[in-house]
Amino acid sequence: MKYIFFLLVSTICLTSTAQAPKRVNFTPSNYFSFFAAATKPVLTILPGDTIYTSSVDCDGFDKYGTKRSIGEAQNPLTGPFYVEGAEEGDIIQVTFTDMKFSRNTALCLPYFHERSLPTSITDLVKNNLKPIVWDLDLKKNKAKLQAPTAHLKKFEVSISPFLGCVGLAAPKGQEVGTGDAGPFGGNMDFNRITKNASVFMPVYNKGGLLYLGDGHAAQGDGEINWMALETSLDYAFTVKLIKSPSTKLAYPRVEDATYIMTVGLDASLDNALKIASKGMLAWLQEDYNLTIEEATQVMGSSLEYKIAEIVDPQVEIVAMIKKTVLSKINKR
Numbered sequence: 001m002k003y004i005f006f007l008l009v010s011t012i013c014l015t016s017t018a019q020a021p022k023r024v025n026f027t028p029s030n031y032f033s034f035f036a037a038a039t040k041p042v043l044t045i046l047p048g049d050t051i052y053t054s055s056v057d058c059d060g061f062d063k064y065g066t067k068r069s070i071g072e073a074q075n076p077l078t079g080p081f082y083v084e085g086a087e088e089g090d091i092i093q094v095t096f097t098d099m100k101f102s103r104n105t106a107l108c109l110p111y112f113h114e115r116s117l118p119t120s121i122t123d124l125v126k127n128n129l130k131p132i133v134w135d136l137d138l139k140k141n142k143a144k145l146q147a148p149t150a151h152l153k154k155f156e157v158s159i160s161p162f163l164g165c166v167g168l169a170a171p172k173g174q175e176v177g178t179g180d181a182g183p184f185g186g187n188m189d190f191n192r193i194t195k196n197a198s199v200f201m202p203v204y205n206k207g208g209l210l211y212l213g214d215g216h217a218a219q220g221d222g223e224i225n226w227m228a229l230e231t232s233l234d235y236a237f238t239v240k241l242i243k244s245p246s247t248k249l250a251y252p253r254v255e256d257a258t259y260i261m262t263v264g265l266d267a268s269l270d271n272a273l274k275i276a277s278k279g280m281l282a283w284l285q286e287d288y289n290l291t292i293e294e295a296t297q298v299m300g301s302s303l304e305y306k307i308a309e310i311v312d313p314q315v316e317i318v319a320m321i322k323k324t325v326l327s328k329i330n331k332r
Contacts, residue, residue: 019046021046021048021049021050021238022049022050023049023050024043024045024049024050024051024052025052025053026042026043026051026052026053026078027053027054028042028053028054028055028078028079030042031056031060031068031069031070031073031076031077031078031213032076032077032079032080032178032211033069033073033075033076033077033177034175034176034177034178035077035168035169035170035175035176035177035178035182035184035185035186035211036169036170036174036175036176036209037169037170037173037204038173038175039080039169039209041079041080041081041082041207042078042079042080043081043082044081044083044084044207045082045083045084045239047083047084047085047239047240047241048238048239048240049238049239050097050236050237050238051081051236051237051238051239052098052236053078053212053234053235053236054078054102054232054233054234054235055077055078055163055212055213055214055215055232055233055235056069056076056213056215056232057106057107057214057230057231057232058074058075058076058164058214058227058230059107059131059230060073060076061232062102062232063102063103063232063234064103065103065105073178074177074178074179075164075165075178075179075213075214076213077165077178077211077212077214078211078212078213079209079210079211079212079213080169080209080210080211081208081209081210081211081239082207082208082209083207083208083210083239083241084207085241085243086203086206086207086208086241087203087206087243088203088204088205088206089202089203089244089245089248090202090203090208090241090242090243090244090245091200091202091203091241091242091245091249092168092200092201092203092208092210092239092240092241092242093198093199093200093239093240093241093242094166094198094199094201094210094237094239095196095197095198095238095239096163096193096194096195096196096197096198096235096236096237097195097196097236097237097238098195098234098235098236099161099162099163099194099195099233099234099235099236100161100234100235101136101159101215101217101231101232101233101234102215102231102232102233102234103136103231103232104135104136104137104138105133105134105135105136105231106133106134106143106159106217106218106229106230106231107131107132107133107134107227107229107230108131108132108134108225108227108228108230109128109129109130109131109132109225109226109227110125110128110130110132110225111126111128111129111225111226111227112125112224112225113223113224113225113310113311114126115224115310115311115315116222116225116310116311117224131227131230132145132146132147133145133146133147134146134217134229136159136217136229136231141158141159141160142156142157142158142159143156143157143158143159143217143218143229144156157218157229158218159217159218159229160191160194160217160218161194161195161215161216161217161231162190162191162193162194162215162216162219163193163194163212163213163214163215163216163233163235164187164188164189164190164213164214164215164216164219164228165178165186165187165188165211165212165213166185166186166188166193166201166210166211166212167181167184167185167186167187167188167201167210167211168184168185168201168202168203168204168205168208168209168210168211169184169204169205169208169211170182170184170186170204171183171184171204171205172204178211178213178214179312179313180313180314181265181312181314181316182265182314183202183250183251183252183265184201184202184204184252185199185201185252186314187214187309187312188252188263188265188308188309188316189214189216189219189228189308189309189312189316190263190306190308190309190316190318191216191218191219192254192256192259192261192318193254195235196256196257197254197255197256198254198256199252199253199254200242200249200252200253200254200255201249201252202248202249202250210239212235212237214230215230215231215232215233216228216229216230216231217229217230217231221306221307221308222307222308222309222310222311223309223310223311224310224311226311246286247282247286250275250278250279250282251263251264251265251275251276251279253279253283254318258322258323259304259320259321259322259323260283260320260321260323260326261318261319261320262276262277262279262280262282262283262318262319263275263276263279263308263316263317263318264276264277264278264279264316264317264318264319265314265315266314266315267313267314267315268315269307269310269315269317272314272315272316272317273305273317273319276317276318276319277299277319279319280299280303280319280321281295281299284298284299287331288326288329288331289331289332290329298321298325298326298329299321302321302322303319303321304319304320304321305317305318305319305320306318306320
């Protein structure tokens with residue numbers, strides 16, 4: 001009887017010491033301009049915890065219009081967050097459980113990037129580097145120019161908050177600037193990385209070292225004028241750790257209620273498209289057991305592409321397939 005009692009007490013003790021997922025509030029005080037492993041983590045988080053935090057805009061201004069970052073760093077980042085148990089070869093899944101605007105203004109440049117149009121056109125606005133202010137109507141989820149010109153007095157766009165930068169520390173001791181991206185994620189500027197979306201990234205360093213930032217209200221594909229509607233955001237996220245996956249992740253993946261999506265990044269749009277397509281093929285073969293011939297029919301009939309970013313060193317194409325299409329696949 002004593003032995004049975006001892007087992008019962010031990011079981012109760014073990015159960016009571018297990019850590020349940022918890023809410024963690026984190027207010028950043030410093031911001032960083034590289035996806036790098038050398039930066040000391042600001043917080044250690046456990047997979048399953050929900051972190052509530054915020055990010056300044058691309059120029060370092062917070063919700064009160066106060067400059068919070070030092071110098072002229074592009075896209076100052078919140079983090080890095082050390083994910084307990086993450087090691088090289090694992091996958092970190094970041095899911096955004098909440099995302100909202102923290103102010104009612106945004107900034108955008110009257111500019112066209114040299115990759116977007118012929119030089120004869122981009123030269124006309126190449127010196128236009130003073131941002132234009134937009135007012136955000138947070139009840140109607142619309143944005144209008146604060147000082148509209150005659151032709152744009154009634155012009156408005158729909159807004160939805162999303163983060164331009166979601167990335168882990170780069171591999172091999174690299175310090176990759178916050179204007180760039182790679183297999184580790186980074187400045188992807190993809191407008192579906194918003195509330196309820198998940199981003200999957202390969203881990204290259206112990207703890208992963210997650211960086212977040214670059215809040216946007218709206219952005220056309222490619223971000224061709226070098227700035228989205230840039231603003232500050234409040235958001236919450238959880239992290240799931242996928243240990244020693246059977247297939248290594250080559251580039252980030254994104255998933256939401258509507259699509260599965262694979263990211264392709266390269267200096268060339270042609271290569272970026274091939275990388276995104278290869279990522280989608282791998283996902284379909286891993287999760288849906290498709291042969292290459294079967295994949296030609298699924299992808300050939302149903303694949304969508306989005307040119308997410310053309311103005312950064314690594315241009316980005318995202319391959320997308322709707323989940324309603326995938327629901328018709330027999331996985332057996």
